[in-house]
Amino acid sequence: MTELSLQGRTAVITGAASGIGRALALKAAAEGMALAICDTDAAGLEATADAARTAGAEVATAVLDVRDPAALAVFAGRTQGSIALVFANAGIARRRPISTQFLDELRLIFEINVLGAIATVQAFLPRLTAQAERSQVAITGSQASLVIFDGIGAYTASKHALLPLAEALAAELAETPVGVSLIAPGGVATAILGKGVASASPTVMPAERAADLIFAGVCRGGFLISTHADLAGMYVARSERLRAMLG
Ligand SMILES: NC(=O)c1ccc[n+]([C@@H]2O[C@H](COP(=O)([O-])OP(=O)(O)OC[C@H]3O[C@@H](n4cnc5c(N)ncnc54)[C@H](O)[C@@H]3O)[C@@H](O)[C@H]2O)c1
Numbered sequence: 001m002t003e004l005s006l007q008g009r010t011a012v013i014t015g016a017a018s019g020i021g022r023a024l025a026l027k028a029a030a031e032g033m034a035l036a037i038c039d040t041d042a043a044g045l046e047a048t049a050d051a052a053r054t055a056g057a058e059v060a061t062a063v064l065d066v067r068d069p070a071a072l073a074v075f076a077g078r079t080q081g082s083i084a085l086v087f088a089n090a091g092i093a094r095r096r097p098i099s100t101q102f103l104d105e106l107r108l109i110f111e112i113n114v115l116g117a118i119a120t121v122q123a124f125l126p127r128l129t130a131q132a133e134r135s136q137v138a139i140t141g142s143q144a145s146l147v148i149f150d151g152i153g154a155y156t157a158s159k160h161a162l163l164p165l166a167e168a169l170a171a172e173l174a175e176t177p178v179g180v181s182l183i184a185p186g187g188v189a190t191a192i193l194g195k196g197v198a199s200a201s202p203t204v205m206p207a208e209r210a211a212d213l214i215f216a217g218v219c220r221g222g223f224l225i226s227t228h229a230d231l232a233g234m235y236v237a238r239s240e241r242l243r244a245m246l247g
Contacts, residue, residue, distance in 0.1 A: 004134050004179075004219050007032040010081040014066050014120050015090030017044025019190030020140065022051075023211035024087055029057035031215070036079040038062040039090065066090045066116030072123035079124075082133055085218060086124045088117040089140040089183075093192050098153040106154050113158035118165060128178045136218050137173075138181040138225070139166050145184050147234045170223060179221045183214050186228030203228060 011028035015021040016037035022044075025037055029052040037052075039045040042063045049059040060078065064071040066088075091113045094105055117139050128135045142159040143149075149156055163182060170180035187193065187204035210227045217225030226232075 004084060004136055004221065006084050009084035010034045010036055010079060011085040012036045012079060012083060012124060013087040013089055014038050016048050017041035019192060020185065020188055020207050020210055021089045022048045023207035024089065024214065025052050026055060027211040027215050029055040034058040034081055036060045038064050038075055040065050066120055067111050069119045072119055076123040076127060082131055083124065083127055084135050086121065086137045088120040090116055091140060093152060093155045095151050101154055109154045109158050114161045117162060129176050131177065134177045136179045136181060136221065138183055138218050140183045143184055143186050143231050145182060146231065147238045181218050181223055181225050184224060184226045184231060185210055186231060
């Protein structure tokens with residue numbers, strides 16, 4: 001496989017107004033890439049764009065909701081240059097028991113985390129498959145794509161759904177210059193975790209460190225990209241629990 005070239009090419013990032021998305025944008029800028037970034041949060045998006053421009057990047061922004069395929073299509077149509085990376089990163093989490101969770105909230109989580117990610121990929125795929133140069137689509141799952149966390153059942157289910165979807169996509173695109181990654185971050189200090197969580201756990205890492213690890217994984221064309229070494233052990237423990245239940 002040829003090396004994924006970044007310099008002078010474009011990185012697309014959804015959910016770029018904050019957290020991991022903002023850190024990915026600044027990492028891409030530091031790699032000499034142009035940016036096409038979007039979010040629902042206009043002020044946060046502009047702050048990311050300003051920081052990336054200060055770092056020397058050309059930046060195009062779009063205030064949009066990833067639940068809106070038509071807006072994503074316009075965004076994709078306006079994106080300039082050769083696209084090297086598409087980060088379907090926007091996501092939300094809600095800590096609530098499934099037994100009492102409003103169906104509207106469940107729907108929202110799946111619409112943003114699952115359908116929004118796939119809609120993002122679908123909007124950019126025609127461009128990517130038409131390019132001769134290699135590109136990589138990176139869907140942000142979570143450790144919760146592989147293991148179960150208490151109190152966030154809907155989020156965990158939505159992130160689990162992304163794993164088979166990304167695997168199917170990778171198989172479908174195997175003969176094209178487009179690679180697929182599923183990013184599986186562990187705890188990263190961002191707004192999604194809520195106030196106080198960042199300092200509460202020693203395994204929570206800064207978003208900039210997560211972005212470095214994600215970029216390294218994506219550039220080597222890895223499918224499953226983990227930011228934390230404890231994921232493999234947690235996955236084995238979960239698999240063994242399920243295996244034991246099978247008798
Ligand atoms: N922080 C963590 O510990 C962690 C761990 C695993 C996975 N993740 C995943 O990383 C991704 C980024 O999250 P983060 O931690 O940076 O959180 P964050 O809240 O800091 O950033 C998420 C961004 O997505 C945007 N967004 C939300 N809904 C949107 C929509 N419908 N359309 C467009 N943009 C929307 C938000 O406005 C925000 O800017 C998410 O998919 C999240 O599930 C985070």
